[in-house]
Amino acid sequence: MKCLIKTVFWLLSVFVGFIAIGLGYLKVNDTVREKFFARTMNAFSNENDTAITNIRCNQVLNHASVHGHVLEIGSGTGINFVCLHNNTRIKDYIGIEPNIHMHSYMQETINRWQIQFPVRISGVSAATMTDIESDSIDTIIMTFVLCSVPDPFAKQILLEAYRVLKPGGQFHLIEHVLSDPNIKPMTNSFQKLIEPIWTIVGDGCRFKPIVNYLDEMKTIYSNVEYENIELPVPFFIIKDGLKAVLTK
Template sequence: MEQAGVEMGLYCEHFFPWFMEKMGDSSNDIVKNLRRDTLNGLAGDVLEIGFGIGANTPYYTSGIRSVTALEPNAGMIRRAKRYISGSSIPITFVKGSAETLSFADNAFDAVVSTMTLCSVGGLSEALMEIYRVIRPGGAFHFFEHVAAHNPIDRGLQNILTPVTKTIFCGCHLNREIESVIVSTGFHIKDINRDRQRIGIMPEFMSYFIHGVALRKQDI
């Protein structure tokens, strides 16, 4: 999970980026396919929030003119610059928070978030900022793990979220991300609601959404 919007410490800035790179998803076909599907159709100038180590980079297509990589963790940025060194797409790093984007209104053709909204400090604030910086006709591409609809799994998520917030530097297991995307003003054009175990991930952590949302006035 790409980390964003939480206070940095030695663990989050130094160990966690190393852990994310070692854990990776290069051998996991489920995650690779979800990333590829999420990024399908992107073009023009793209902002990715919570860039992490750059795991989406192999799935950015030639139709993309530029990528602005927003990441609050300096340790992630250092590792990402090595990890993506072979990319042919111009990538500019910006150290900052999704809740307070430093970009002008309508600055990007699209915004991407993969496994990031679980960790932002303020979910509603981050989505309002994402909405603001997308140009008319643009889209928000997302792939996130979300709150379980099974009450037993939801209960486990609620119990363990304080633990995952520490281990994964801000990660909430139990966020209702889809409903907040809609309440922000987005129209969801496409969405897949999946329940898939990835690697050794337990059942209660296997709830995902991925899709594309548009600004309502641009439909």
């Protein structure tokens, strides 16, 4: 019995050791971490998950909202083409995705959906979209991106979005957020506890009170509307979400 306990303990120590070394390696090696994240996103981006696809397509990226010259910030593997592929109101589309290891997955998605409108993929950060003219974009879309953007770049992205939008143009976004400590103290604590590991495997993703960025934008945009929503995901720490529409 004593021998069995020793063996189990030894195996567990080896397992935890390997995980720790793996996480350490991901943390210090940007290229490996970005490749790992792109592969993970591709594996877990499930268009057939009807609950989350329904929110993406019907509540955020519906055809009434997304039209004209469209810019997507943090386009990832191209998951949102499930909502855009049959939108005949889109004239053209630019996908901003600084993780270049996502680009081949996105191209596969574009081919699979046989996208008819012109598409350009750009590897710049959305905090400095110098290749996009001011007042040129009708609709900006962004899904689950600000968590991955460190300060002060998150605010800078919202300001850059304002610059490139046409007057009257709209910015539609959805994010998962830091749970309110007064409403969900346990979830909030767990988010803070797990964040150091979450940030490594999620390529910089943190639990943030996204609403603060949006409140700051109220003096910039002509209208900022947001709503807290519950995301239909199985993992409780990313259930609290927020969707917003910012109008220039």
